[in-house]
Amino acid sequence: MGAxxxxxxxxxxxxxxxxxxxxxxxxxxxxxxxxxLGAAALGFMASAASASTLDDVKAKGFIQCGxxxxxxxxxxPDDKGEWKGIDVDFCRAVxxxxxxxxxxxxxxxLSAKERFTALxxxxxxxxxxxxxxxxxxxxxxxxxxxxxxYYDGQGFMIxxxxxxxxxxxLQLSGAxxxxxxxTTTELNLADYFKANKMEYNPVVFEKLEExxxxxxxxRCDVYTTDQSGLYGIRLTLSxxxxxxxxxxxxxxxxxxxxxxxxxDQWYHIVKWTYFALLQAxxxxxxxxxxxxxKTSDNPEIKRVLGQEPETKIxxxxxxxxxxxxxxxxxxxxxxEMFERNVGTGSPLKIARGINALWTKGxxxxxxxxx
Amino acid sequence: xxxxxxxxxxxxxxxxxNDPKVRGMVxxxxxxxxxxxxxxxxxxxxxxxxxxxxxASGFGYLKSRAGFDIxxxxxxxxxxxxxxxxxxxxxINTLIVAVAGIITATxxxxxxxIGRLSRNxxxxxxxxxxxxxxxxxxxxxxxxxWYSGVLAVLPVVRESIGLPFGSFLNxxxxxxxxxxxxxxxxxIFVALLVGIAMAWFVARTARQRQMATGQQFPVFWTxxxxxxxxPLLAYVLSGFPLTFDFPKQxxxxxxxxxxxxPEFLSLYLALSCYTAAFIAEIVRAGILGVSxxxxxxxxxxxxxxxxxxRLVVVPQAMRIVIPPLTSQYLNLTKNSSLAIxxxxxxxxxxxxxxxxxxxxxxxxxxxMMVVYxxxxxxxxxxxxxxxxxxxxxxx
Numbered sequence: 001m002g003a004x005x006x007x008x009x010x011x012x013x014x015x016x017x018x019x020x021x022x023x024x025x026x027x028x029x030x031x032x033x034x035x036x037l038g039a040a041a042l043g044f045m046a047s048a049a050s051a052s053t054l055d056d057v058k059a060k061g062f063i064q065c066g067x068x069x070x071x072x073x074x075x076x077p078d079d080k081g082e083w084k085g086i087d088v089d090f091c092r093a094v095x096x097x098x099x100x101x102x103x104x105x106x107x108x109x110l111s112a113k114e115r116f117t118a119l120x121x122x123x124x125x126x127x128x129x130x131x132x133x134x135x136x137x138x139x140x141x142x143x144x145x146x147x148x149x150y151y152d153g154q155g156f157m158i159x160x161x162x163x164x165x166x167x168x169x170l171q172l173s174g175a176x177x178x179x180x181x182x183t184t185t186e187l188n189l190a191d192y193f194k195a196n197k198m199e200y201n202p203v204v205f206e207k208l209e210e211x212x213x214x215x216x217x218x219r220c221d222v223y224t225t226d227q228s229g230l231y232g233i234r235l236t237l238s239x240x241x242x243x244x245x246x247x248x249x250x251x252x253x254x255x256x257x258x259x260x261x262x263x264d265q266w267y268h269i270v271k272w273t274y275f276a277l278l279q280a281x282x283x284x285x286x287x288x289x290x291x292x293x294k295t296s297d298n299p300e301i302k303r304v305l306g307q308e309p310e311t312k313i314x315x316x317x318x319x320x321x322x323x324x325x326x327x328x329x330x331x332x333x334x335x336e337m338f339e340r341n342v343g344t345g346s347p348l349k350i351a352r353g354i355n356a357l358w359t360k361g362x363x364x365x366x367x368x369x370x
Numbered sequence: 371x372x373x374x375x376x377x378x379x380x381x382x383x384x385x386x387x388n389d390p391k392v393r394g395m396v397x398x399x400x401x402x403x404x405x406x407x408x409x410x411x412x413x414x415x416x417x418x419x420x421x422x423x424x425x426a427s428g429f430g431y432l433k434s435r436a437g438f439d440i441x442x443x444x445x446x447x448x449x450x451x452x453x454x455x456x457x458x459x460x461x462i463n464t465l466i467v468a469v470a471g472i473i474t475a476t477x478x479x480x481x482x483x484i485g486r487l488s489r490n491x492x493x494x495x496x497x498x499x500x501x502x503x504x505x506x507x508x509x510x511x512x513x514x515x516w517y518s519g520v521l522a523v524l525p526v527v528r529e530s531i532g533l534p535f536g537s538f539l540n541x542x543x544x545x546x547x548x549x550x551x552x553x554x555x556x557x558i559f560v561a562l563l564v565g566i567a568m569a570w571f572v573a574r575t576a577r578q579r580q581m582a583t584g585q586q587f588p589v590f591w592t593x594x595x596x597x598x599x600x601p602l603l604a605y606v607l608s609g610f611p612l613t614f615d616f617p618k619q620x621x622x623x624x625x626x627x628x629x630x631x632p633e634f635l636s637l638y639l640a641l642s643c644y645t646a647a648f649i650a651e652i653v654r655a656g657i658l659g660v661s662x663x664x665x666x667x668x669x670x671x672x673x674x675x676x677x678x679x680r681l682v683v684v685p686q687a688m689r690i691v692i693p694p695l696t697s698q699y700l701n702l703t704k705n706s707s708l709a710i711x712x713x714x715x716x717x718x719x720x721x722x723x724x725x726x727x728x729x730x731x732x733x734x735x736x737x738m739m740v741v742y743x744x745x746x747x748x749x750x751x752x753x754x755x756x757x758x759x760x761x762x763x764x765x
Contacts, residue, residue, distance in 0.1 A: 112726065113722050113723070113725070113726045115726075116726065116729050116731075117725075117729075117731045120423055120425060120729070120731070136729075137729070139424075139426075140425070140426040140728065140729055140730075141425060141426075141729035142420075142423040142424040142425035142426075142729070162526070163621075163622075166621075171621075172622075173621075174620055174621060174622045174623060174625060175621075175622040175623070176542060176622065176623060181719065181722065181723045181726070182722065182723050182725070182726025182727060183726075186438045186439075186723070187437045187438055187449075187727070189439075190437055190438050190439045190449035191437070191449070194448075194449060200439075201441055201623070202438075202439045202440070202441045203441060203633075203713050204440075204441065204713050204715065204719070204723070205712075205713045206710050206711070206719070206722070210711065210712075210713070214713065217518075217522065217541070218526050218541050219541060219542070219632070221622045221623075260423060261423060261424040262422055262423060262424060
């Protein structure tokens with residue numbers, strides 16, 4: 001390393017300085033600057049994704065809710081294009097709790113296969129899509145189920161006109177069975193036929209509409225999914241009266257909304273929205289009487305509706321203190337939601353059964369709001 | 371002082387930035403650094419996010435029990451097998467439909483392509499209509515067309531259309547008798563192999579003789595007699611060991627026999643018809659690419675039109691046809707992933723189910739991508755070999 005190296009270095013430095021003053025040099029500098037800014041923006045995006053869901057939701061002004069692509073009673077657009085169903089109403093309830101306005105929600109219809117990836121990747125904030133709560137989904141999939149909005153079980157539907165004499169699922173050996181891919185239904189089906197030493201031919205579709213169309217066209221003898229789903233789907237078939245749901249229930253299907261793991265605040269908001277719906281029904285608070293109820297003498301009702309002086313229940317949760325009032329105003333209590341979408345007020349006419357409140361012999365039970 | 375010598379040996383050529391050698395190296399280094407950095411950033415980000423979201427990762431799940439059934443499987447598979455095996459079942463289904471589709475599409479494509487150049491007005495127009503219809507409809511719609519067509523037009527199981535040889539056609543697909551090979555049937559396969567070998571030998575000898583003496587030999591009919599006749603003879607000699615299992619009506623479906631589902635049929639027909647339209651255009655372009663003088667010269671030598679096509683035009687056209695044909699084969703293979711819309715359990719469908727049951731999206735998508743990549747690269751490699759052999763040997 002002698003004087004020559006130093007001379008060369010100086011020369012290079014001078015050349016670079018001269019070069020940078022030319023037009024081309026300016027152009028290069030500009031692009032380097034843009035590149036650095038772009039990289040910084042990417043880094044910023046990566047960190048923004050990990051901010052709290054509540055802040056994200058508030059910033060964008062609405063909740064993105066993942067629902068079914070069209071299942072009567074749970075999530076289906078009506079003839080005016082408005083989403084109806086118990087699952088979409090649940091998302092409206094969360095929107096009411098967060099924003100005081102049940103309409104601040106946008107729906108993303110998801111197939112059974114897409115649903116978990118959509119929630120994991122942050123495409124939706126809540127997955128409210130008649131999804132069965134299992135240990136695998138709670139652990140390995142990185143989800144948190146908030147509760148059971150509908151206790152269901154898997155059943156079978158057949159065309160009684162084409163298959164007279166079949167009145168039990170145990171007679172189905174050799175049948176072609178239509179089923180949606182990537183569901184617990186698909187797994188229960190395999191287990192049930194194996195346990196009963198029967199054979200079957202699965203016809204597996206990705207989208208609910210495709211399964212419906214194939215079953216209606218006679219591609220398979222049997223349709224299997226959750227019983228509530230079967231009643232809903234039967235209504236959409238070309239001749240609903242020809243089809244019967246077989247009596248066997250072959251599995252437990254606790255359906256409920258789920259959120260991502262790792263955000264306890266958001267998990268609590270969604271979970272307690274569900275409990276608030278139950279609590280409102282238990283206390284007799286309905287969409288019609290919620291304003292009167294605010295002046296009730298019952299201390300429990302006053303507490304739940306946020307009318308206690310200096311109450312902090314709502315703000316501790318991260319929402320306003322009148323969150324329950326907003327929820328009930330937007331969608332009613334759990335019982336109203338049920339009857340309107342799947343119960344006597346709907347074409348499905350499903351009885352409350354085990355979905356009744358615990359006080360009426362059902363399984364729906366909320367921890368106290370205090 | 372060494373550097374001064376270097377400076378003297380290599381006199382300055384103006385700006386250091388304008389030195390193409392230095393510039394090239396700098397740019398390449400920058401690209402490599404950027405590439406490595408972005409890959410590293412992506413991988414790191416994925417791992418970080420998976421951990422933050424508490425999502426399981428790694429490929430260990432491939433060894434767990436799958437728990438779901440697959441309707442069509444070429445290898446033994448039950449719900450007790452592993453996720454890994456389920457993906458392999460899907461891969462084999464993809465390969466079956468791709469290979470069957472490629473063969474059929476090539477045959478239809480060549481017929482239509484040559485038909486478009488026919489002197490017969492009606493044949494020419496029919497082929498043009500075929501190409502214009504199938505080339506201009508998205509493949510998914512073609513698949514739906516066949517699938518809905520099959521479901522809508524064919525009768526229910528109880529009213530199956532009876533076809534010759536005890537086979538049936540209904541909404542649930544195509545039911546054929548299944549051959550059951552009895553004792554001694556190995557002789558038939560041996561006879562078939564011997565027949566093929568002899569036919570190949572006859573063809574070679576005949577070609578050599580024609581080269582040497584100009585005399586022709588009826589290769590086609592001799593080969594046919596050898597390939598069909600020898601196994602038939604073996605069948606009679608070994609005491610008719612072949613029996614058939616015919617499909618029979620049961621409570622729900624036809625049972626027994628060999629069953630091809632409507633999902634496979636519609637996917638296979640749709641992919642074949644769709645890709646054949648493109649292959650037809652490639653074949654037409656290839657034939658038109660052969661100079662008209664070749665045809666005229668062959669005609670002047672006294673060859674008949676069929677022979678001109680077979681011996682002069684097609685061999686030269688193949689040089690133009692094969693490279694774009696490779697792309698069409700790759701397209702067909704990749705389009706087979708549209709099977710997901712009609713319940714044919716191909717790779718995308720089964721790996722998709724695995725994805726959903728395990729929740730391991732990144733790993734599964736990676737597997738799918740790698741598998742399709744390997745299939746495509748192997749196809750390309752095979753076609754490159756074919757192309758090299760077909761290339762004009764210039765003298």
